[in-house]
Amino acid sequence: MPAVVVSGSGENPEFEGRITVYVTVCVIIAAFGGLMFGYDVGISGGVTSMDDFLKKFFPVVYKKKQHAHENNYCKYDNQSLQLFTSSLYIAALIASFVASKVCSKAGRKPTVQIASIFFLIGVVLTAGGLTIEMIIFGRIFLGFGVGFANQAVPLFLSEIAPTNIRGALNISFQLFITIGILLSNLVNYFTANIHPHGWRISLGIAGIPASMLCVGSILICETPTSLIERHKVEKGRKVLRKIRGVENVDDEFDSIVHACEMARQVKDPFRKLMKPVSRPPLVIAICLQIFQQFTGINAVMFYAPVLFQTVGFGNDAALLSSVITGLVNVFSTIISIYLVDKAGRRILLLEACVQMLISQVIIGIILFKGLKATGANLSKGEAIFVVLLVCTFVMGFAWSWGPLGWLIPSETFPLETRSVGFAFAVSTNMLFTFVIAQAFLSMLCKMQAGIFFFFATWIIIMGVFTWFLLPETKGVPVDSMVDKVWKQHWFWRSFVAEDEFRTDVKVV
Numbered sequence: 001m002p003a004v005v006v007s008g009s010g011e012n013p014e015f016e017g018r019i020t021v022y023v024t025v026c027v028i029i030a031a032f033g034g035l036m037f038g039y040d041v042g043i044s045g046g047v048t049s050m051d052d053f054l055k056k057f058f059p060v061v062y063k064k065k066q067h068a069h070e071n072n073y074c075k076y077d078n079q080s081l082q083l084f085t086s087s088l089y090i091a092a093l094i095a096s097f098v099a100s101k102v103c104s105k106a107g108r109k110p111t112v113q114i115a116s117i118f119f120l121i122g123v124v125l126t127a128g129g130l131t132i133e134m135i136i137f138g139r140i141f142l143g144f145g146v147g148f149a150n151q152a153v154p155l156f157l158s159e160i161a162p163t164n165i166r167g168a169l170n171i172s173f174q175l176f177i178t179i180g181i182l183l184s185n186l187v188n189y190f191t192a193n194i195h196p197h198g199w200r201i202s203l204g205i206a207g208i209p210a211s212m213l214c215v216g217s218i219l220i221c222e223t224p225t226s227l228i229e230r231h232k233v234e235k236g237r238k239v240l241r242k243i244r245g246v247e248n249v250d251d252e253f254d255s256i257v258h259a260c261e262m263a264r265q266v267k268d269p270f271r272k273l274m275k276p277v278s279r280p281p282l283v284i285a286i287c288l289q290i291f292q293q294f295t296g297i298n299a300v301m302f303y304a305p306v307l308f309q310t311v312g313f314g315n316d317a318a319l320l321s322s323v324i325t326g327l328v329n330v331f332s333t334i335i336s337i338y339l340v341d342k343a344g345r346r347i348l349l350l351e352a353c354v355q356m357l358i359s360q361v362i363i364g365i366i367l368f369k370g371l372k373a374t375g376a377n378l379s380k381g382e383a384i385f386v387v388l389l390v391c392t393f394v395m396g397f398a399w400s401w402g403p404l405g406w407l408i409p410s411e412t413f414p415l416e417t418r419s420v421g422f423a424f425a426v427s428t429n430m431l432f433t434f435v436i437a438q439a440f441l442s443m444l445c446k447m448q449a450g451i452f453f454f455f456a457t458w459i460i461i462m463g464v465f466t467w468f469l470l471p472e473t474k475g476v477p478v479d480s481m482v483d484k485v486w487k488q489h490w491f492w493r494s495f496v497a498e499d500e501f502r503t504d505v506k507v508v
Contacts (some may be wrong), residue, residue, distance in 0.1 A: 018244065019162060020243060020244070022243060023160060023161070023243050025219070026160055027161070027169060029212070029213065029216030029217065030152075030153050030157060030216075030217075031173055031175075032176065032212055033112060033115055033173075034175075034176035034180065035176040035179055035180040035183075036149065036206065036210060037146050037177050038176065038180020038181040038182075038183075039181070039206050040142050041177070041180070041181055042185055042188075043184040043187070043202055045188075045322070046185065046188025046192070047188065048084065050192055050198060050199045052197070052198060052199055053199040057129075057135065058080060058081050079438075081441070082437065082440070082442070083438065085139075085437045085438075086433075086434045087139045087140050088142050088143035089146075089430045089433040089434035090431075091139070091140040091141070091142075091143025092144070092150065093147065095118075095143065095144040095145075096423050096430060099111055099114075099115075099147050099152065100151055100419050100423035102148070103419050104419045107222045107223075107226045107227070108152045108156040108159070108223050108226050109217065109220060109221070109222045109223075111151065111152035112148070112149065112220070113217040114148050115146075115152065116145070116210060116213040116217055118144040118148060119142060119210035119214075120207065120210045121138075122140075122141035122206075123204060123207040123210055124207075125141060126139060126142070127201075127204030127207070138203075149213075150430075151426050153173055154170060154173050154410050154422070155223075155410070155418070157170055159223035159225045159226065160221075167340055167407060168337045168340070170403075170406065170407050170410055171403040171407060173406060174402050174403035178326070178329040178398060179330055180209070181329060182323070182326035182329065182330050185322040185323040186326075187202050188202055189320055189323055221239050221243065223239075224236040224237070224256055225259070225260070227239060228256050228260045229260045236253070236256070237253050260415070262416060263415045263416040266417070269416055269417050269419070273424075276496070277486075278413075279492075279495045280412075280485075280489070280492040280496070281412035281413050281421060284408065284412065284470060285408070285412070285413070285422075286425065288404070288408060289426075290428060291405075291465070292401050293429065293432035294436075294455065295401055295462070296360065296436075296458075297393075297394070297397045325390055325391055325394050328398070329394050329398045332395045333398045335399045336348065336399035336400070336404075337403075339399065340403070345404055345407075345472060345474055346466060346470060346471075348399060349401065349404060350463060350467065351396070352397060353396075353463035354463070355392065355395070356393050357456055357459045359396070360455050360456040363389050363393075364449050364450070364452030364453045364456065365449075366382055366389075367386070367448070367452065368448075368450075405429070408470075409425040411473055411481075412473060412481055469491060471485050471488075471489045472485075
């Protein structure tokens, strides 16, 4: 007997279906796009701390690192070194807008396939790199892959999943990102002592998930929503039957057709997105992406091996500490999958703000008192305490701002502005990821321990924003978001009311 899948709230019709093996396989294959993103995030920090890599491409940084009286905060400060990491994210920013068009016109599946090809080209160029220009071009191609994958995969997961587990499956994208980060930390740990080409192995192993995504993307289906949206109605019905595992899909099919018909009435999604009624989800989506980066999480995850070396760990110990934080990241994201539809979005975000704020402030105080620009590092006990605090920080982020930064935009935009709205979210994320990646090592050099107080200040701003401006969306159907969320909110209702007033005037 098929399980009954209940749409978002009790007010919506029940759709028959079950979690089929085919859907499970499709989800795992698509989520490899998230794994590639996570691997690319995590691998760069370990590679840029390897002496063989630095000697070949960044000899100035290598000499600074080896200096007897090096500045603890500035030994990795080099714009070209930071460009190696951050070039991926500016490329992803540009690619996300192109990917939005491809996603709408060609479908989710071809967008994932294009992403996998970009990933493979990027892996070849970086792992086989002979010059700094070659590896940076490789990172740019990886960025194109990230831009296409981050646009298509969350939409694919949301549209193919049975409604009752849509939230959990959407967060699985973030889970695969954290698994990618963990795998990159493990790979770096084992390749750090393989001379002189350990860094090539680290970068080249990314070809395994990229190849799996490329081959797997041939096997996955297109989503019924995308097919019906592009006038392939009967094929959409056939695919819906296949992924639900039942013959009777009429109710869900009619619901998708109705949503697509409503979306077609909007001839210019960008113009619709700029109207007051779209302001609440757009502003919240953009702010969530900015805040996600200004927690300092990517600074920690990019440069965890560098950070742990700075506080006194050797190279191997620093990489091992990064593996520990990677494990914390994965298991905390699993906790988020369990809690998000029970506790709600707001409580997870607010609790995490407190947890991350305390961690950042204490790390800043310890480094301010114990780690001077030159001279001795922290004591072993202090350094271990810093690792524990970093784990506490990562834990708070991983069950809140990490997954919810992607989930909330995906559930608040209606179908007619979903693709272009999500493109804004992805591009904002990539822009500010680029800013942090490019600036972090220079900020660490100039601000020293003060960088943690800088991020702590942003966490306070995030908490205030969440408390006053972010409504709870748990259990609210997408189609009811305006009536049940925005019209009821003390601030956002004025934008919705203004749009309704203009509509009424136009009708009169």
